[in-house]
Amino acid sequence: MIEPQPSTSFHSYLLPGERLLWCGQPKQGLTVSSKDALLIPFSLMWGGFAIFWNASVWSMPNAGQGGDWFFRLWGLPFLIAGLYMIVGRFIHDAALRRRLYYAVTDQRILILRGPRLKSLDIARLPKIELSEHGDGTGTIELDGDNSMFTSRRNGFGYWTPALSDAVQFFRITDPRTVYQLIRSHAAA
Known part of the structure; x- marks a missing residue:
């Protein structure tokens, strides 16, 4: 026994x-599994595009005028999801365990x-x-x-x-x- x-x-x-x-x-602590061989590249592509989108939209000249706010706000949920997939999920998982x-x-x-x-x-x-x-x-x-x-x-x-x-x-x-x-x- x-x-x-x-x-x-x-x-x-x-x-x-x-x-x-x-x-x-x-x-x-932080763990990485065999599934991450697929998940990490996917999350980097997703998060990278979300960062690029948000940086582009937020640095536009005349930002904040007219319809620009729609594009600024549209990208934020994708940015948050991308950051969670890249880093947050590892921290969240460790905290839950x-x-x-x-x-x-x-x-x-x-x-x-x-x-x-x-x-x-x-x-x-x-x-x-x-x-x-x-x-x-x-x-x-x-x-x-x-x-x-x-x-x-x-x-x-x-x-x-x-x-x-x-x-x-x-x-x-x-x-x-x-x-x-x-x-x-x-x-x-």
Whole structure:
């Protein structure tokens, strides 16, 4: 049995007779994944064009007269979205992961995201998939599809993993041990 880490308190969420076997958090700080090989160039093109557009419109001679305000205001949402895609999503994701906790009990999988608790019966998991990363962390997917086109949050989980609707342990340390722990209790 793996000793639970004392970093989180799941005790108030445990059912009578339920035992906590493991708890942890996702990797902290900024993370880059294989998806970013596509997302970073796209965000740089989007953001670069938005910066170019706004710089051009705001530096026009006679700015502020007549219809120029429409073009100035039109570009601002695209600029904000571009800055979020280039830099903001990494900071936002890191901030969300600080309040994300995972636990495995002898009966359930628990994911605590701020005040929201998600619980899955360990004996009825639809899937258990392990993906290991080069930095020694790993992701265990337990349910759902985390693709850009199927997320119920309109793809934000694809850009910002902490917003994903997929039930997963994202970038945890010692993923093989946790994976084997889940498998052994799912089969029991």
